[in-house]
Amino acid sequence: MFVRGTPSPTLTRRSKVQAVSSHDGASRSGGADVPLVIEARFVSDRIMAATKDDRSQAEWPLHWGRCFSAHVAALHEMPPGDPGFAAAEDAVCWLETLGPPEIHACEGHRMPSLQSFVPVNDGLADPRNFLPDSSSRNRSREFPGVTVRHPVLRYAWRVGRDDIARHRVALQRLLAGITYLGRSVNFAFLRLLEVDASELPEAGKLVHWIPDPRGDTPMRTAAPGRLAWLRELHARGQGTDRGPVAFYARRSELAARSAGVVAGPWKPVWAAFALPQASRFLSVETEPVAKAVRAELVRRLRDVSRTSEGEASFAVDPFFSGHAEDGAPWRGDRLAIVPLANVLHSHADGRLLGFAVLMPDSADAERWRMVSELIYGGGDFNLPLLESFLFDRNGHSIRVPLFQAGQGAPSGLGPGRYVATSRRWTTITPILLSRRPDSGRRNAGHADEDTVRELVARDCELSGLPRPALVEVSATSPMPGVARAASFRQSRGGNQRWSTHALLEFNTPVAGPLLVGAGRYNGLGLLTPVGDGPDPISAMEMSASEQ
Numbered sequence: 001m002f003v004r005g006t007p008s009p010t011l012t013r014r015s016k017v018q019a020v021s022s023h024d025g026a027s028r029s030g031g032a033d034v035p036l037v038i039e040a041r042f043v044s045d046r047i048m049a050a051t052k053d054d055r056s057q058a059e060w061p062l063h064w065g066r067c068f069s070a071h072v073a074a075l076h077e078m079p080p081g082d083p084g085f086a087a088a089e090d091a092v093c094w095l096e097t098l099g100p101p102e103i104h105a106c107e108g109h110r111m112p113s114l115q116s117f118v119p120v121n122d123g124l125a126d127p128r129n130f131l132p133d134s135s136s137r138n139r140s141r142e143f144p145g146v147t148v149r150h151p152v153l154r155y156a157w158r159v160g161r162d163d164i165a166r167h168r169v170a171l172q173r174l175l176a177g178i179t180y181l182g183r184s185v186n187f188a189f190l191r192l193l194e195v196d197a198s199e200l201p202e203a204g205k206l207v208h209w210i211p212d213p214r215g216d217t218p219m220r221t222a223a224p225g226r227l228a229w230l231r232e233l234h235a236r237g238q239g240t241d242r243g244p245v246a247f248y249a250r251r252s253e254l255a256a257r258s259a260g261v262v263a264g265p266w267k268p269v270w271a272a273f274a275l276p277q278a279s280r281f282l283s284v285e286t287e288p289v290a291k292a293v294r295a296e297l298v299r300r301l302r303d304v305s306r307t308s309e310g311e312a313s314f315a316v317d318p319f320f321s322g323h324a325e326d327g328a329p330w331r332g333d334r335l336a337i338v339p340l341a342n343v344l345h346s347h348a349d350g351r352l353l354g355f356a357v358l359m360p361d362s363a364d365a366e367r368w369r370m371v372s373e374l375i376y377g378g379g380d381f382n383l384p385l386l387e388s389f390l391f392d393r394n395g396h397s398i399r400v401p402l403f404q405a406g407q408g409a410p411s412g413l414g415p416g417r418y419v420a421t422s423r424r425w426t427t428i429t430p431i432l433l434s435r436r437p438d439s440g441r442r443n444a445g446h447a448d449e450d451t452v453r454e455l456v457a458r459d460c461e462l463s464g465l466p467r468p469a470l471v472e473v474s475a476t477s478p479m480p481g482v483a484r485a486a487s488f489r490q491s492r493g494g495n496q497r498w499s500t501h502a503l504l505e506f507n508t509p510v511a512g513p514l515l516v517g518a519g520r521y522n523g524l525g526l527l528t529p530v531g532d533g534p535d536p537i538s539a540m541e542m543s544a545s546e547q
Contacts, residue, residue, distance in 0.1 A: 033158040037193040037200070038067065038101075038171075040153045040181055046111065048145035049182030052220065052242045057372070058144035061105035061209065062181050064155055065220030065243045068095060072230055074177035084173060091170035092227055094163065100221040100246035101155035103209040104197050107414075108146030109405060110271075110376065143183070150205055153181075156197040164194065208251035215249030252421070261421050261509045265464030266336065267359045268513065270415035271375060272405035273386070274354040279400055281352035283341035284487045286429050289391065290337040290522035291491060292400075293355060294322065296389035297335075297374050304381045319367060320374075322521060333360040335371065336515060338523040341481065342412055343428060348481025353412045354405060355523070358513060418513040422529030423506050427477060430485035430499040431517035431525040434459055437498055447498070449473060456502050456516070463516045463525070470505035477501040479528070488524065503530070 040062075049059040049066070059066075075088050175190040197203060209217070223244040233240060255261075275281060281289055298321050305316070318330035336358040342351045357375060359368065373381045388401045405413040433455045437447035453471040461467050475485050485499040497518055504516075504527070517525035 034161045034164060035194060035196045036157045036159045036164055037195065037197050038155045038175065038190065039193055039200075040067070040188045040190050042148075042151035042153070042181075043187040043189075044185075045148050045151045046145055047108065047148060047151070047182065048143055048185050050142070050144050056142045056144060058108070058110050058146050059182070060108035060146045060148070061103050061153055061219075063220040064101050064103070065222055067155060067181060068092075068222040068226065069230065069240060070178045070181055071095060071174050072227060074174045077177060084170065087167075087170040088174055089227075091167040091174065094167055095171075096222050096224045096226050098157050098159065098222075100211040100219070100248075101157050102197070102211070103219070103248070104154040104156065104203065104206040105152070105209070106148050106150040106202075106206050108148050111145045111147055111404065150202050152202060152206070154197050154200070154206070168192065209248045210251055210254060211246050212249040212254060213247055215247040215253075217248045218245045219248050220244070221246045259509060261511050262466055262506070263361070263511050264514050265333075265361050266513050266515065267361055267363065268415065268419040268511070270419065271357040271371075272340070272354055272413040274403040274405045274413060275352055276401055276403070277351075279352075281339075282483070283339070283343070283350045283352060283429065283481075284483050284489055285352065286339045286341075286488060286523045287519060288489055288491055289339045289352060289355065292391045293337045293389050294320070294335075294522070296386070300374055300381075300383055300386075304383065317370075319363075320370075333362050334521055335359065336521045336523070338513075338515070338526060340413055341428070343481035344412075344417065344479055344528065346480060350481045350483055354402075356413070356415075358515075415513070417528050418526070419511075420529045421509045421511045423509050424503070424530045425506075425510070425512075425514055425527040426479060426503045426530050427501045427516075428479065428482055428526045428528050429519075429524045430488055430501050431456055431459060432490070432497040432499050432519035434462060434497075434518045452498075452500055455498075456500065456504075459517045459525075460504065463514075463520055465510065465514065465516065466506055466508070468504040469507045470503075472503040473500045474503075475501065490519075499524075 047058075047060060047062070049062055051057045051059045071092050075085075075092055078085050078088060171192050175192055178190050179188070180186045181188050181190075193200065209219075220243050226243065230240060298316055301316050301320060315325055318324050318332070319334045322330050322334050324330050337355055338358055339352050339355040342348050342353055357371065359371065363371075370381075373383060375386050377383045377385045385404070386402060388399050391398055391400050433452070435455060435458075437451045437455055452473045456471050456473060457467050477485075482501070485501050488499060490496050490499075502516075512527065512529065514527040515521075515523075515525050516527065519525055
């Protein structure tokens with residue numbers, strides 16, 4: 001845990017253990033452990049909050065350190081001489097000792113960032129800042145946020161029975177004085193619950209975050225002495241610092257780690273955009289749509305690289321373009337554009353709903369920053385939100401609008417059916433084999449099935465996956481709404497790759513999302529998990545009501 005009064009060191013993988021306070025550090029004095037939950041239920045499904053390190057990035061779930069600061073603010077808003085002040089202060093000091101809580105919150109979908117020009121905070125100190133000719137009168141600010149399907153946030157601990165009995169009344173009073181979390185637009189009702197978080201309503205619909213030194217998600221928390229340090233900062237006239245940080249992992253990640261699950265080569269992070277229904281793109285146009293979106297990202301990169309003389313100041317990173325400087329295909333890791341279709345239910349029509357942007361597990365922080373700026377705008381590139389892309393249909397170029405997938409978007413654009421863990425997976429889009437099985441006509445059924453199965457298994461290994469124990473190949477898919485393999489368009493001219501649908505079974509569970517084959521960076525070879533039974537359709541348990 002960071003020492004109070006010292007600046008927060010740079011967080012690296014090496015310093016994670018020092019940055020994390022023990023989850024077992026809660027006070028155990030006085031009685032057996034009992035559950036304690038602080039629940040925040042928001043009035044709106046739009047939560048506005050920025051991260052402490054990057055004001056252009058949205059923070060969700062809201063960190064416990066932010067909620068703790070709200071407790072401190074509620075404490076100091078009590079009337080002077082209030083007889084309950086000492087008990088409330090004691091309760092806040094007790095909260096410091098509990099360590100990082102487990103956090104329960106649903107997935108958040110980032111909203112377009114709002115950029116506004118607002119007066120600087122020191123305007124009253126220097127009235128000249130408000131003069132019409134003052135260049136420092138207003139400052140550009142971004143107000144990032146997310147939309148959530150279930151606007152509830154829960155912080156959970158195990159505490160001593162006698163401790164909660166001593167602080168219950170004071171905590172309830174403090175929570176009654178907190179009217180928002182994050183920005184003042186995030187109106188919320190906070191309450192104290194003494195029940196296990198897994199037994200509360202909506203528990204099954206929320207993501208469970210657990211403090212873990214090996215986790216990849218840093219969140220601000222509280223530590224002993226935090227109240228005194230915040231008071232010292234206030235006395236100096238300074239704003240709050242980042243404070244102590246704990247690293248978190250999703251419960252599903254911990255379960256996968258303990259079960260020996262093999263992680264796929266793609267990050268389970270989903271940035272999705274929706275297509276207008278009027279566009280009527282079908283799943284068979286997966287590769288052309290993906291390439292058109294990629295071309296739009298490359299065009300945006302080239303636009304920001306041009307100097308005043310119209311020359312490019314830097315070469316386009318092959319991570320985005322998929323091509324080296326000499327035009328040859330890039331052999332390293334790169335961004336994947338994955339169009340997503342209306343499939344897997346009884347009324348599926350195969351229409352493209354939109355697309356997701358996937359990052360390889362090897363992507364570093366700089367790549368994440370560049371992708372975020374290309375898609376969401378702002379930052380050093382000073383680009384607007386990605387709003388459309390240019391598509392060539394029947395020799396005519398059309399500008400296709402895009403909408404950020406958030407609240408109310410079709411569930412087919414969500415990660416639920418692709419970011420999962422299973423031993424058995426089947427194709428939603430066909431696998432393009434990296435090598436032809438023979439010289440016969442494409443998908444004409446003349447290739448030996450054993451040869452095709454061997455090539456599919458080989459492509460799994462080339463795609464960063466373990467070799468499957470079982471491979472079944474077919475020209476068609478049993479999944480509703482999925483078109484025949486031969487129907488999917490390829491933009492390679494006369495040199496068409498062999499394509500096939502497949503059912504794969506691995507010896508160990510594999511965590512998605514999974515993309516296999518030569519077309520994986522353009523959405524082909526997309527897999528979805530199926531149950532262990534003989535009928536993959538019934539195992540999906542999908543229905544038209546979920547679309």
